[in-house]
Amino acid sequence: MLVLGIETTCDETAAAVIERAPDGSGKILSNIVWSQVEEHARFGGVVPEIAARAHVDLLDGIIDRAMTEAGIDFAQLDGVAAAAGPGLIGGVIVGLTTAKAIAMVHDTPLVAVNHLEAHALTPRLTDALEFPYCLFLASGGHTQIVAVTGVGQYVRLGTTVDDAIGEAFDKVAKMLGLPYPGGPQVERAAANGDAARFAFPRPLQGRPDANFSLSGLKTAVRNEASRLAEITPQDVNDLCASFQAAVLDSTADRLSVGLKLFREQFGAPRALVAAGGVAANQAIRGALHDVARKAGTQLIMPPPALCTDNGAMIAWAGAERLALGMTDTMEAQPRARWLL
Ligand code: KG4
Ligand code: ZN
Helix, strand or coil, X not given: CEEEEEECCCCEEEEEEEEECCCCCEEEEEEEEXXXXXXXXXXXXXXXXXXXXXXXXHHHHHHHHHHHHHCCCHHHCCEEEEEEECCCHHHHHHHHHHHHHHHHHCCXXXXXXXXXXXXXXXXXXHCCCCCCEEEEEECXXXXXXXXXXXXXXXXXXXEECCCCHHHHHHHHHHHCCCCCCHHHHHHHHHHCCCCCCCCCCCCCCCCCCCCECCHHHHHHHHHHHHHCCCCCHHHHHHHHHHHHHHHHHHHHHHHHHHHHHHHHHHCCCCCEEEECHHHHCHHHHHHHHHHHHHCCCCEECXXXXXXXXXXXXXXXXXXXXXXXXXXXXXXXXXXXXXXX
């Protein structure tokens, strides 16, 4: 089964072709990702209107490259999948409309994929992982712990009540004068900082639910920074290190509760799976290893290029749905918000 996947929900314009074998294994034939990060950097964050216009300009060329690299033509496709949300609505409209046009012209099935579902199913492409497993998704837009028990079967065990983790990294970076996107900058600064210098809160620590909260921590960083007369580079490093240490402790605590809830409801998970840009952070990866080990499960992290937004994950989720006969009509709607 050959499926084209299209991803345009944020600031990556991406298309990919995957092949799914009857035994359920998958192969990436092409995976083209164009990051718009430079277009948005001077604004300190993603500007939705700029993103939507860039998707319009770029998408056709990216799809062409994905098809050429895969060495197939449209007539060979068994389906076309697009992320129909959640995300910035202008971009979602561009991707879904393009997928509908391809489906119509080439008479091939359409699959409108939930972007979060695509993150959730990626380890079945990379690691042939069996259900059920526990997903920790931490990106600039989402922080969720999800029990994945089947295709289309997701139970949210925890989520953030305010900022996403990546969003908190980006906001802390911005307030300390570090460039966008801030996550990697904060990690770099933290490596040279003293994590014990500032005693920041560990939000929701010890609570019986598996939710996250980041905004109080972010405010605590802002307050400490404004108390310093003049912020030296070492202050920035120490603030970043102390902030990151709080995020690590909070993440470990929230995830261990999430895994406990998982066990109570679904039995032992086959793995803890981490996805999203935040999982690129080495310190967080270390914390996730500890959490998995203590919970007696394995940690699976798809390679970074498949953890962050890409077309292959959309194509793969489309193929998994297609294999079960789950297709969509031309009435499929783009959605800014779409819970799993
Ligand atoms: O998954 P992703 O590439 O895009 C979406 O948000 O969908 O995630 C990007 C987010 C940004 O907030 C970025 O600052 C954060 O992931 N991030 C990191 C690191 N690398 C990326 N956060 C902390 N440490 C990092 N090394
Ligand atoms: Zn994403």
